[in-house]
Amino acid sequence: MAPASKPRYVDLTNPSLTVECPRCGLLTARFVDHCRNDGYKLWPSSMDLPAPPLDLTVDYAARAHQLGIHLFPNSNYPFIICLGILFLGLAAIPFDSTVRIVLAVIGGLIFLFGVIGWVLVEDVRMFPSESPSAQAEVEH
Numbered sequence: 237m238a239p240a241s242k243p244r245y246v247d248l249t250n251p252s253l254t255v256e257c258p259r260c261g262l263l264t265a266r267f268v269d270h271c272r273n274d275g276y277k278l279w280p281s282s283m284d285l286p287a288p289p290l291d292l293t294v295d296y297a298a299r300a301h302q303l304g305i306h307l308f309p310n311s312n313y314p315f316i317i318c319l320g321i322l323f324l325g326l327a328a329i330p331f332d333s334t335v336r337i338v339l340a341v342i343g344g345l346i347f348l349f350g351v352i353g354w355v356l357v358e359d360v361r362m363f364p365s366e367s368p369s370a371q372a373e374v375e376h
């Protein structure tokens with residue numbers, strides 16, 4: 237048998253549905269295990285189990301903290317902010333002026349509640365201080 241100068245098995249990076257037999261060059265359906273021309277075994281083994289999936293989980297919060305990047309906390313307050321913006325938008329519709337003022341006040345209060353809750357309450361709770369005592373929060 238001649239030494240293998242071509243790749244022993246088919247090119248897995250080829251996205252087409254056909255593969256070229258490394259030995260005779262016949263285009264064969266990708267899902268067929270052997271070449272139909274010369275019976276060459278195209279695939280290493282159909283009995284091998286696939287490799288276990290790699291655990292590529294990344295703790296982005298810890299990574300951002302390590303890099304000194306400020307992430308906003310996971311929060312439901314943005315939905316409240318959007319609700320406030322909805323009422324503010326309704327107040328922009330030319331209704332009766334009393335209705336518009338009431339809608340603007342309701343929307344403004346909901347919007348401010350959301351902004352204060354998100355930026356001043358949850359964010360401060362997640363990042364107690366950005367001052368030199370940052371070593372105290374590394375302990376966890």
Ligand SMILES: [Zn+2]
Nearest residue numbers: 257260271274
């Ligand atoms: Zn072949």
